[in-house]
Every structure is written in structure tokens, then in C-alpha cells.
Amino acid sequence: MSAIHPDQSTAAKLSGALRQPPEPEYNPQTGDGSLVDDPSVRALLVLGRNTTFADITETVCGYIEKGPGRWFWPTFFVAAQVAGLMPIMILYLIITGVGVWGLNNQVDWAWDITNFVFWIGIGHAGTLISAILCLLKQKWRTSINRAAEAMTIFAVICAGTFPGIHIGRVWMAWMLFPIPNYNAIWPNFKSPLLWDVFAVSTYATVSALFWFMGMIPDFATLRDRAALRLMRNPDSGQMIPLLNMRADRVMAIAYGLLSLGWRFSSRHWHRYEKAYILLAGISTPLVLSVHSIVSFDFATSILPGWHTTIFPPYFVAGAIFGGFAMVLFLMIPARELFPGMKALITLRHLENMAKIILVTGFMVGFAYSMEFFIAWYGANRYEQDVFVNRATGPYAWAYWTMIGCNVISPQLFWFKFCRQSPVVIFIVASFVTVGMWFERFVIIVSSLHRAFLPGEWHMFYPTPVDILTFVGSCGTFLTLFLLFMRFLPMFAMSEIKAVMPQASPHKH
Amino acid sequence: MTAMSAHAHDHSHDHGHGHADSHGHHVDLSESNTSMPAGWGKTASLGLLALGVILSIATLVPVFTGMSSTAEDVVKAAKHAMASYHTGFMVMLGLTLGPLGLVLVLNLVKAGWAITIRRQLENMASLVPVAVVLLVPTIVATMIKPDILFKWMSADPAIRGDALLQAKSPFLNPAFFYIRLAIYFVVWIYLATRLNRLSREQDATGNKQLTVQAGLTSAWGILAFALSVAFVSFDLVKSLDYHWFSTMFGVYFFAGNMVTGIAVLVLTLAVIRSTGRLNGLVTAEHMHDVGKLMLGFTVFWAYVTFSQYFLIWYANIPEETAWYMTRAAGGWEIFGPVLILGHFIIPFLIMLWRGSKRTMGIISAVALLLVVMHCLDMFYCIRPNIYMTFGEGVVKGKLGLNWVDITGILGPVLIFVGLLVRKVGSGPLIPLKDPRLAEAIAHKNYV
Numbered sequence: 001m002s003a004i005h006p007d008q009s010t011a012a013k014l015s016g017a018l019r020q021p022p023e024p025e026y027n028p029q030t031g032d033g034s035l036v037d038d039p040s041v042r043a044l045l046v047l048g049r050n051t052t053f054a055d056i057t058e059t060v061c062g063y064i065e066k067g068p069g070r071w072f073w074p075t076f077f078v079a080a081q082v083a084g085l086m087p088i089m090i091l092y093l094i095i096t097g098v099g100v101w102g103l104n105n106q107v108d109w110a111w112d113i114t115n116f117v118f119w120i121g122i123g124h125a126g127t128l129i130s131a132i133l134c135l136l137k138q139k140w141r142t143s144i145n146r147a148a149e150a151m152t153i154f155a156v157i158c159a160g161t162f163p164g165i166h167i168g169r170v171w172m173a174w175m176l177f178p179i180p181n182y183n184a185i186w187p188n189f190k191s192p193l194l195w196d197v198f199a200v201s202t203y204a205t206v207s208a209l210f211w212f213m214g215m216i217p218d219f220a221t222l223r224d225r226a227a228l229r230l231m232r233n234p235d236s237g238q239m240i241p242l243l244n245m246r247a248d249r250v251m252a253i254a255y256g257l258l259s260l261g262w263r264f265s266s267r268h269w270h271r272y273e274k275a276y277i278l279l280a281g282i283s284t285p286l287v288l289s290v291h292s293i294v295s296f297d298f299a300t301s302i303l304p305g306w307h308t309t310i311f312p313p314y315f316v317a318g319a320i321f322g323g324f325a326m327v328l329f330l331m332i333p334a335r336e337l338f339p340g341m342k343a344l345i346t347l348r349h350l351e352n353m354a355k356i357i358l359v360t361g362f363m364v365g366f367a368y369s370m371e372f373f374i375a376w377y378g379a380n381r382y383e384q385d386v387f388v389n390r391a392t393g394p395y396a397w398a399y400w401t402m403i404g405c406n407v408i409s410p411q412l413f414w415f416k417f418c419r420q421s422p423v424v425i426f427i428v429a430s431f432v433t434v435g436m437w438f439e440r441f442v443i444i445v446s447s448l449h450r451a452f453l454p455g456e457w458h459m460f461y462p463t464p465v466d467i468l469t470f471v472g473s474c475g476t477f478l479t480l481f482l483l484f485m486r487f488l489p490m491f492a493m494s495e496i497k498a499v500m501p502q503a504s505p506h507k508h
Numbered sequence: 509m510t511a512m513s514a515h516a517h518d519h520s521h522d523h524g525h526g527h528a529d530s531h532g533h534h535v536d537l538s539e540s541n542t543s544m545p546a547g548w549g550k551t552a553s554l555g556l557l558a559l560g561v562i563l564s565i566a567t568l569v570p571v572f573t574g575m576s577s578t579a580e581d582v583v584k585a586a587k588h589a590m591a592s593y594h595t596g597f598m599v600m601l602g603l604t605l606g607p608l609g610l611v612l613v614l615n616l617v618k619a620g621w622a623i624t625i626r627r628q629l630e631n632m633a634s635l636v637p638v639a640v641v642l643l644v645p646t647i648v649a650t651m652i653k654p655d656i657l658f659k660w661m662s663a664d665p666a667i668r669g670d671a672l673l674q675a676k677s678p679f680l681n682p683a684f685f686y687i688r689l690a691i692y693f694v695v696w697i698y699l700a701t702r703l704n705r706l707s708r709e710q711d712a713t714g715n716k717q718l719t720v721q722a723g724l725t726s727a728w729g730i731l732a733f734a735l736s737v738a739f740v741s742f743d744l745v746k747s748l749d750y751h752w753f754s755t756m757f758g759v760y761f762f763a764g765n766m767v768t769g770i771a772v773l774v775l776t777l778a779v780i781r782s783t784g785r786l787n788g789l790v791t792a793e794h795m796h797d798v799g800k801l802m803l804g805f806t807v808f809w810a811y812v813t814f815s816q817y818f819l820i821w822y823a824n825i826p827e828e829t830a831w832y833m834t835r836a837a838g839g840w841e842i843f844g845p846v847l848i849l850g851h852f853i854i855p856f857l858i859m860l861w862r863g864s865k866r867t868m869g870i871i872s873a874v875a876l877l878l879v880v881m882h883c884l885d886m887f888y889c890i891r892p893n894i895y896m897t898f899g900e901g902v903v904k905g906k907l908g909l910n911w912v913d914i915t916g917i918l919g920p921v922l923i924f925v926g927l928l929v930r931k932v933g934s935g936p937l938i939p940l941k942d943p944r945l946a947e948a949i950a951h952k953n954y955v
Contacts, residue, residue, distance in 0.1 A: 037720065038716060038943070039618070039716050039719040039720060039723075039943040039944060040716055040943030040944065042620075042947075135800075285807070288811065292811075292815065296818075296819070296822075299819045299823075300819060300822040300823060301823065302823045302824075302825055307819070307823050307825070308755045308819075309754045309755050309756035309757075309815065309816045309819045309820065310755035310756045310759065311815075311819070312811070312812075312815040312819075313756075313759055313811075313812065313815070359730075362731060362734070366734060366735070366738075367755075370738065370755045370758065371755055374753050374754070374755045377676055377679060377742075377753055378753040378827070379671075379672045379675035379676055380827070414727075
């Protein structure tokens with residue numbers, strides 16, 4: 001593969017002879033070098049022919065040790081301010097009552113449940129990338145899996161909040177769980193809403209385990225690097241004011257605790273890999289089941305527009321669609337802001353994700369058209385009216401926003417230059433994110449606002465509290481993600497190293 | 509196509525350097541490893557084909573032997589025979605569509621490991637024109653007696669006057685129905701022929717650009733495929749009960765076809781490997797991954813089937829439950845549990861084990877089970893329409909099992925198998941000069 005033997009280049013690296021930052025050179029034919037069209041050549045997953053394992057460690061740990069740069073704290077400050085809106089709005093809601101929201105007797109699920117389904121959908125890409133793409137041996141997933149998993153956790157946190165505050169008497173939220181009490185009141189086990197509680201909490205638990213377990217070796221690397229720096233020079237590095245300790249000492253202790261005694265022994269690695277593949281196997285049906293159960297919330301009802309059999313796979317496809325859009329929405333700017341990240345997330349990786357967006361966009365498009373067709377074919381007037389109303393009624397603007405963002409905008413990815421341009425991908429990903437929010441809004445509000453009897457018809461208008469709670473949840477999500485980028489390893493170092501050419505030196 | 513594969517033989521020899529497998533051993537790419545022996549399977553193919561034709565024709569016997577009884581009995585017998593034959597036809601059609609879908613996907617995702625198994629999928633997909641021929645008896649019978657299979661074509665004023673049917677008539681009318689069928693087959697035949705042609709042309713020329721072209725065709729092809737497969741399931745299966753509807757039905761049909769397509773791929777590879785061909789080209793490593801695909805689609809089928817049933821059961825709206833009600837009485841109630849066990853639980857538990865995917869005997873047995881189960885699944889969708897009725901809250905009817913049900917299903921399926929054997933024997937067993945061939949040969953499952 002490389003002209004220089006990996007061991008030689010590692011030796012050169014250690015002696016300081018070779019110090020090239022892995023910044024890709026631009027080539028009009030192949031972009032950063034990853035856009036090879038030749039079917040007999042597989043693009044490099046990590047750019048730079050002389051990139052060594054040490055470079056990867058240096059780059060990824062560098063994001064934490066050196067800090068992300070000047071942009072970080074101002075951005076964090078703004079995000080945290082926005083995040084602050086969420087607890088304020090929730091507090092206001094609890095103190096005042098659900099009347100501060102725009103929902104009403106007819107449209108009794110609206111903005112809050114839309115947010116719930118939106119966020120839980122976003123959460124699906126992480127586990128999809130780390131579990132399903134792992135089982136399918138899609139090596140390019142190593143570029144984004146850690147960040148996507150983190151995103152999953154944060155999205156599930158945002159998602160879980162909304163049903164919790166939607167129940168009205170928030171202090172009774174514990175009754176969602178089957179806990180025995182004096183009045184012998186049990187939750188209704190026949191209700192999909194209860195299955196949701198189990199599905200989402202299981203998903204949150206398994207995703208968090210998967211995420212954390214994957215980070216253990218990287219935590220150990222960070223611990224050892226900090227400890228080594230301390231050993232070499234105990235007086236170097238920043239003092240952390242309140243703790244009265246050197247930053248390296250804090251890192252050694254914190255990452256040491258998180259790494260759970262990891263010692264990089266072969267036995268550890270062996271168990272780690274077994275656990276990883278088992279978790280991937282368990283998570284795969286889990287990813288599908290979570291959004292299927294969320295879809296049951298609607299589809300088990302007899303409400304026109306909600307009750308249709310394609311809902312489970314349609315919701316799962318939509319979740320992957322929205323989740324990948326969010327990964328792109330976050331990682332394209334990150335690629336620009338963090339040095340050396342372009343070598344890890346190549347243009348080919350972005351192109352692959354753009355293709356997934358196109359495919360899953362078609363899947364949701366297929367479901368939209370199937371719903372419309374069967375509403376007509378089923379010859380049920382109520383069903384037909386709901387769909388005609390979606391496209392032409394008072395919420396038609398929401399419907400057409402959804403179609404424009406989810407079905408039309410990804411069509412740009414038929415063109416190679418669009419799939420290969422980070423700017424275009426970023427724009428489409430933003431559209432898709434907006435479109436997927438509107439999809440849930442359309443399903444929930446447009447079906448509820450005109451049920452069977454005209455006497456029940458009612459409009460839903462969001463109040464400022466509704467809107468600010470959602471904006472706050474976006475801020476929460478972003479704040480948590482920024483903290484992740486600052487303090488946790490953003491890439492799975494060992495997995496990236498395993499897909500580099502040096503990892504299989506006998507392959508030709 | 510046959511002419512082109514003849515070319516390929518000449519070129520398979522001059523593959524100078526060859527390729528090394530995962531252990532660094534040289535893999536034999538000569539004709540003695542990558543083609544069946546000359547004349548292989550000729551007799552078997554003819555025998556199967558003849559048997560298939562005889563069984564298909566035999567399905568009609570009760571119609572003629574019953575001529576002495578009342579006209580009503582003859583019609584009943586003809587309807588029964590046609591429904592059984594239609595079941596066999598749908599299985600046969602699925603055996604071309606499932607593999608076609610898989611070829612499209614493999615081309616799109618640039619799968620490296622699957623190169624050495626792709627040719628057999630292309631062979632199966634290339635038989636889609638045969639489905640047109642096998643559809644002719646159904647169309648002829650429908651011309652003679654319109655409601656023989658499709659009740660919505662009936663001239664009976666009671667059915668014509670049905671409000672729901674009238675609402676659907678812009679879609680469910682004979683002219684549009686035949687136009688749609690023609691469109692589906694044009695799309696499938698074009699895709700199957702083109703992808704086969706590109707693949708076989710590459711055997712001769714080794715032109716890498718052909719791989720790129722196959723990818724481009726697959727990109728729009730998958731879209732056309734998804735829509736046509738969904739709608740053909742509406743036209744040829746769902747419309748048999750013209751009141752019933754389900755948005756999931758197309759996905760359900762697709763899932764079943766994928767499972768069976770992969771199962772027949774496994775059986776084909778088992779037969780080829782038993783002759784000692786494809787040594788080092790299709791190994792336990794490849795069977796392992798094919799097994800994973802089969803397992804995955806079995807689970808997907810179960811997921812889709814469960815979701816469809818569950819949502820209809822839970823909401824309990826009569827217009828939807830009617831379909832399942834007529835399949836839970838009169839002897840049909842046994843089919844549900846059999847399908848749950850045989851189409852999901854048993855194959856799932858066996859295929860979960862790593863060893864069963866890598867052992868040709870076990871994986872073939874499971875594949876055979878899945879093919880039988882798919883036949884039962886199609887039977888369960890199609891045949892109850894003959895004897896079962898649901899009205900005024902009462903389900904009436906019977907299973908009415910008859911030897912015709914066996915011949916009707918086996919006929920078209922054996923014709924397919926006979927032609928597949930001929931196809932397998934007629935050319936190279938793998939894409940000889942695919943640019944990703946080396947990757948497939950070196951393929952290995954870690955962990």
C-alpha cells in the first residue's frame with residue numbers, strides 16, 4: 001500500500017522526523033482523494049497516505065487536550081442560554097397549567113408530541129450507524145459512529161421530556177411506571193402509550209451502554225496520556241482554579257474513573273469486541289422496535305390518517321432519514337471547525353450519507369404516496385377527507401413544507417456534484433430536519449383537527465410557550481453536543497485504526 | 509444472452525495471475541471451476557420442465573372430469589384450479605422478483621463480498637419473461653370467465669353495483685389492469701435483461717465501466733422496482749378481495765419474495781457446490797453472509813407480517829378484519845400458527861447459530877423450509893377467496909383442500925426450477941472479470 005512501511009513511519013513519527021498534519025490535498029478529479037470512481041479501487045477511509053496510528057490518537061485526543069478553538073465558548077454560551085429556555089418554560093407550564101399551551105379538547109396532542117416523535121426519530125441514526133452498519137460491516141461508519149451515538153443519547157433526553165410534561169399533572173409522572181401503590185392503580189398494559197415508556201427507556205439504556213462501552217478504550221488513552229504528561233513534568237499545564245489541581249491531574253482522575261480499569265490487554269480487547277457485536281445484535285431489533293412502537297401510538301387507533309398498516313416501517317425509515325440529516329447537520333460544520341477532521345470524515349463519507357438520505361427520502365415518499373393511494377382505494381370517505389384536507393385544508397402549508405423538504409429537496413442528490421458538495425449537503429440536511437418535524441406535525445395535528453363530526457373541528461395554534469419550549473429543547477441538544485465535543489472522544493480511535501491500511505498489512 | 513455467455517468461456521482461461529483467497533491460496537478461475545460440466549443438468553432440466561408443465565395442466569383435470577355434473581360445480585372446480593395455479597404463479601414470480609431486487613441492491617451498495625454469488629441471482633431474475641408466459645393461462649381463463657379469479661371483474665349486477673367497487677373502478681377495471689401488468693413486466697424484463705447483459709458482457713471484456721453502468725441502472729431501477737412490486741401485489745393478490753386494503757401489503761409481498769429468493773439462492777449454491785464447482789469462490793464465509801441475509805429478511809418478514817396483523821386486530825375495524833376473519837375459520841385457522849412457527853420461529857432459532865449458516869446441509873434445509881412456507885403464505889393470501897365468505901358478521905366456508913392445490917403450486921414452481929437448472933448450466937457461474945472479484949475471494953467474517 002504505502003511506500004513507507006507502517007512501522008518505519010511510526011518510528012519516524014516517534015523520532016519527530018515525520019510531522020505532516022493529515023490535511024488532504026484537493027484534486028479536481030477525486031475531491032479530497034476519496035471520490036474515486038474506479039470500481040476496483042476502494043477509497044481510503046482515512047486520508048493521507050502517511051497517516052499513522054499515532055496521528056489518529058494525536059488528532060482525536062488533541063480535540064480534548066488542546067481544546068476546540070476560540071469559537072467554542074461563545075457558541076457554548078449562546079447554546080446554553082437557549083437551553084435555559086426549556087426549564088423556564090417547563091416551570092411556567094407546571095406552575096400555570098397546560099392551558100399555556102395551544103392544544104385544546106379536540107387537538108389534544110399537538111406541539112409536544114410532535115417534538116417527542118421528532119427527537120426520538122433523530123435518536124435513531126446513532127444506533128443505526130453503530131449497530132446495523134456494524135453488522136453489515138460498513139467500515140465507513142467509523143468516521144461518524146461516536147458522534148451519532150452521542151447525538152442519540154441527547155435526542156432521547158429531549159424526546160423523553162415531552163411526554164413527561166404533556167401528561168398534565170407532572171408530579172404524577174411516576175405512575176407511567178408499573179409501581180404498586182395504595183390505590184392499586186396500574187397503568188394500562190394494553191395501551192401503546194405504556195409500551196412507549198418501556199420502549200424508549202430500554203432504548204435510552206441500551207444506547208447509553210453502547211455509547212459508554214465504546215468509549216472505554218478511548219477514555220483509557222486519554223487517562224494514560226494525561227498521566228504520562230504528569231510524570232514527565234508535574235508542574236506543566238493549566239491549574240484548575242477551584243480544585244487546585246493541574247488540568248492533567250483532573251483528566252487522569254476523571255478519565256481514569258470512566259475507563260473502568262481498562263489496561264489494553266488482549267483479554268480486554270477480546271471481551272470488548274464480543275460485547276460490541278452482541279450489543280450490536282441486540283440493538284438492531286431495538287432500533288426498529290422503538291419507532292415501530294411510537295408509530296403504534298397512532299396506528300392502533302381508529303382515527304383516519306393515523307390508522308394505517310404501513311406506519312411501523314414508515315416511521316423507522318423516517319427516523320433514519322431524519323437522524324442522518326441531523327448527523328450531517330452537526331458534522332459538516334464540525335469538519336470545518338476541528339483541525340484534521342476532514343481526513344477522518346471524507347467527502348466519500350458525506351456522499352454515502354447523502355445517498356442514504358436519498359434512499360430513505362424515497363422510502364418516506366413511498367409511504368406518503370401509499371397512504372394517499374390506499375385512502376382513495378379503501379373508499380372510506382373519512383379517510384379520503386383527511387388526506388384531501390391535509391393537502392388542501394388549513395394546514396396545507398405544513399403538508400407542502402413536508403413534501404418540499406422531505407421528498408423534493410433530497411432529489412438534488414441524484415446529481416453527483418450535489419452529493420459531493422458539503423454546502424449542498426448541509427442545506428439539504430437542514431431542509432430534511434425541518435421537513436421531518438413537519439411530518440410529525442402533519443400526522444398529528446392535521447388528523448386530529450378534523451375528526452368525524454364537524455362539531456369537533458378545531459384549529460391548533462402554537463403559543464409562544466409551545467414554541468419556546470421547542471427552541472429550548474434544540475438548545476439543550478446543542479449544548480449537550482457541544483459538551484460532548486469538548487470533553488469526550490469524538491471518534492472511536494481503535495475502530496478508525498482498524499480500517500486503515502496498516503491494520504491489515506498482508507492485504508493487497 | 510446465451511450467445512454472450514458462450515464468449516465468456518473463451519476468456520475465462522487467460523486470467524493470468526488469478527486471485528488469492530483469504531489464506532493466500534491461489535483460487536482456480538478456470539472453466540473447470542467456474543462453469544458446470546458441458547451438458548450438465550440437461551436431462552434434469554427437461555424432466556423438471558416437463559413435470560412442471562404436466563402438473564400445471566393436470567390442475568385443470570377436475571374441471572373436465574366434472575363436466576357431467578352441474579355447470580355450477582364446473583365453475584367451482586375451475587375457480588379452485590385457477591386459485592391454486594395462481595398461488596404457484598405468484599411464488600414463481602416472486603422467485604424472479606426477489607433476486608432482481610437483491611441484484612439492484614448489491615449493485616447500488618457496491619457490495620464486494622457478494623460478487624461470487626451475484627450471477628445466480630441474475631440467473632433467477634432473468635427468468636422474469638417466463639412469468640409472462642405463465643400468466644397467459646390466467647389471462648385466457650379470465651377472458652373466458654371474467655370472475656374466475658378476480659371477482660371484481662364479474663358481470664354479476666350484485667357485484668357491479670357494489671358501492672365500494674364502483675368507487676375503486678377507476679383503478680380496478682380490466683383495461684387499466686392489463687395496462688398496468690404490461691408496464692410492470694416491461695420494467696422488470698428491461699431491468700433483468702440489462703443487468704444480466706452488462707454482467708455477462710463484463711465476463712468477456714472485463715470493462716470496469718460496465719460495473720458503473722449497472723450501478724446507474726440500479727439507481728432508478730430500485731425506485732421502479734419498489735413501486736411495481738407493491739402495485740403488482742395489489743393487482744394480483746390484494747384485489748382478489750376487492751373490499752380489503754392495507755398499506756403494508758406491498759412491503760409484505762416484497763419481504764416474502766426476498767426471503768424465498770435468498771432461500772432458492774442457497775439451494776442453487778448448494779447444488780453447484782455439491783458438484784465441486786466454485787471451489788474457493790463460494791465458501792463457508794459467503795454462505796455465512798448469505799445466511800445472515802436470509803435470517804435478516806426472515807425477521808423482516810415477521811416484523812412486517814406481525815405489524816400488519818397487529819394493527820388490524822387492535823383497531824378492529826370490520827372492513828379490515830374481514831380479511832383475517834376469513835382466514836381464521838373453516839380449517840384456515842391452522843395456517844396462522846404454522847406460518848408463525850415455520851416462517852419465523854423455527855428458521856430464526858436455527859439461523860441465529862453461527863454454525864448453521866456455515867454448514868451447507870443445515871442452511872439448505874432451512875432454505876427449503878422457507879420456500880415451502882412461502883408457498884403456504886401465498887396460498888393463505890390467495891386460496892381462501894374461493895370458499896370463504898364473510899357477511900353480516902358470519903364467516904362461512906371451508907378449506908377444501910384437494911390434490912389440485914399441490915399440482916397447481918408445484919407446476920409453475922417446477923417450470924421455474926427446470927429453467928433455472930438450464931440457466932445455471934449454460935454459462936459462467938460467477939462474474940469472471942468483475943473488478944471487485946478479488947475482494948469477494950478474499951472475503952472473511954471476523955469476530
